[in-house]
Amino acid sequence: MKKDDCIFCRIAAGEIPSATVYEDEGFRAILDLGPAAKGHMLILPKDHYADVTELPEECAGPVLMLGKKLGMAAMKGLGATGFNLVQNNGASAGQTVRHFHLHVIPRYDDGAVIAAWTPGENTAEEREEIAQAVRAGLE
Numbered sequence: 001m002k003k004d005d006c007i008f009c010r011i012a013a014g015e016i017p018s019a020t021v022y023e024d025e026g027f028r029a030i031l032d033l034g035p036a037a038k039g040h041m042l043i044l045p046k047d048h049y050a051d052v053t054e055l056p057e058e059c060a061g062p063v064l065m066l067g068k069k070l071g072m073a074a075m076k077g078l079g080a081t082g083f084n085l086v087q088n089n090g091a092s093a094g095q096t097v098r099h100f101h102l103h104v105i106p107r108y109d110d111g112a113v114i115a116a117w118t119p120g121e122n123t124a125e126e127r128e129e130i131a132q133a134v135r136a137g138l139e
């Protein structure tokens, strides 16, 4: 279902113009206005889901396959040598637009560092405690 006050719903529906690279019944893929790299795309489901926690299973497979297809198209069409599929959930994870979207970020051999982190440290005991807490979260 579309949400009238959601900008990505309106872009996906074609009410707000966008540089569309792909469209089908369920999705529209557009160029990001603030690209991390040349050809940075966003895949938007036409139905409104705030983030992955609301995404239904029948949408999850196709969106990943579309990410693969568009990433490969960027390699062929733009000369990218790799690509990242990135998807943020929640403000603390960097999500700024609360309509599920999958970033497809083409990467180039001389490109900037994106999505890097400094590896932390932990002990075997800490890892076991953390794993236990996550397993409890599965219940």
Ligand code: AMP
Binding pocket: 007, 018, 030, 031, 032, 033, 034, 035, 042, 087, 088, 094, 095, 096, 097, 098
């Ligand atoms: P996120 O931080 O994962 O929520 O990503 C939101 C992305 O949407 C950012 O990369 C923005 O540059 C991009 N963005 C925001 N508004 C628009 C818009 N109207 N058209 C295209 N991209 C947009």
Ligand code: ZN
Binding pocket: 003, 006, 007, 008, 009, 010, 047, 048, 049, 098, 099
């Ligand atoms: Zn929406």
